[in-house]
Amino acid sequence: MTTTIAAPADATGHGQARRRPRRLAMVASKGTLDGAYPPLILAATAASLGWEVGIFFTFYGLDIIHRKKHRKLKVAPLANPAMPVPVPNLLGALPGMTAAATAMMKGWMKDAKLPEVAQFLDMARESGTKLFACSTTMGVMGVKASDLLPGVDIAGATAFLDFAADADVSLFI
Amino acid sequence: MTTTIAAPADATGHGQARRRPRRLAMVASKGTLDGAYPPLILAATAASLGWEVGIFFTFYGLDIIHRKKHRKLKVAPLANPAMPVPVPNLLGALPGMTAAATAMMKGWMKDAKLPEVAQFLDMARESGTKLFACSTTMGVMGVKASDLLPGVDIAGATAFLDFAADADVSLFI
């Protein structure tokens, strides 16, 4: 991640070449399969363009970098009227429907040749993407340092703001 | 969208007039009625101020620019304790409650004189707002090019990052 992008003067609006690479700062706050993909896809895309990338995992998003949970993220069919195959709510409440919706979306993701969450995380670490676990909400969510995947740093909201302050794009997902 | 806003020097912090209009970049990832309104309201507001606007529709958000689905977006009463009229969860699970919650919110939106989704999309196209359908997740969600409303371009995450890199405000909704 040491690539320097020399953007044309008109791109930055102040007539000077950029001295640092573009930067993408994201907060990943969701622990569902469909909530994990957007930050991971954006991180991989930005890294491939030479951007610096940092993801700050907080609240349910901590599951994405949890040793045991990151391979078991699920899609909820309930209360989601936009789910591709609509599930009547009462049926959605039956045990087993979350598993079915998850299997269904995983199949589509495979068809679309999307890497799995674990592969995206490997790519992120290899490309130098910074992965932060939110120290404040680790306590709230009962996540211990030993629960985190290797390569994840524990940091507070101050670290996120410091990183995001100089980002070209910041997103809360 | 060719208006140039000459911002005062202290607004940009580097003592130079801006050479380009303000820009708003949004990702619209939700396919519910209440998830569609924020990007559409912000797009209309920003365009009316002379900003360049781009919306990147991904995952469930693809429903907002889907020929058949954009007129049928729904509100889920379930698992949403902040829903104005609280619906006990078990009752929310009964078929028909999603329709009731949707009708209710549509009524309020009409009372508040908010345009409907289709009207907001018309306004967006007329004002030059860029509408992108996420090529990566179209496959995952089973959305084909022929399902998209006219005036929508298909693009990847790279296109979003390119657009957002020079945006003044970027939001993931």
Added chain:
Amino acid sequence: MTTTIAAPADATGHGQARRRPRRLAMVASKGTLDGAYPPLILAATAASLGWEVGIFFTFYGLDIIHRKKHRKLKVAPLANPAMPVPVPNLLGALPGMTAAATAMMKGWMKDAKLPEVAQFLDMARESGTKLFACSTTMGVMGVKASDLLPGVDIAGATAFLDFAADADVSLFI
């Protein structure tokens, strides 16, 4: 909030000291307890670093600054497979489970020594954080001016965009 942070030249990329403090602009669109904490934690952190902070409460997020509702925000156990203690969906649909999930998360937040929502709001007002209630969605959500906590200003999306246009970090939560 009049602190001026003189950032090093390489932080801004254009070789000039900053003339204004850093700025964080947030939209708070969720009315759940777990949806309220991220903007409140980020606001308190940013303010403690001398940043200017503004939060624009819209849709369900209006509950966070509602006189009666801000002390009663809830966590929904349903349709949330990432909930720390998984609740089978059918069980989650039983009345009482929302209350149980809420009590559980409040307990963890207390253990993690997180202030309550009302305390965070007090801190925000004391630090000069700007609190805006979205005028467009107040009508949609049936929220009246008299329902709002003191210190909250009513403003439209234009006000948010004006504030966010010069923000270093903008987030939709």
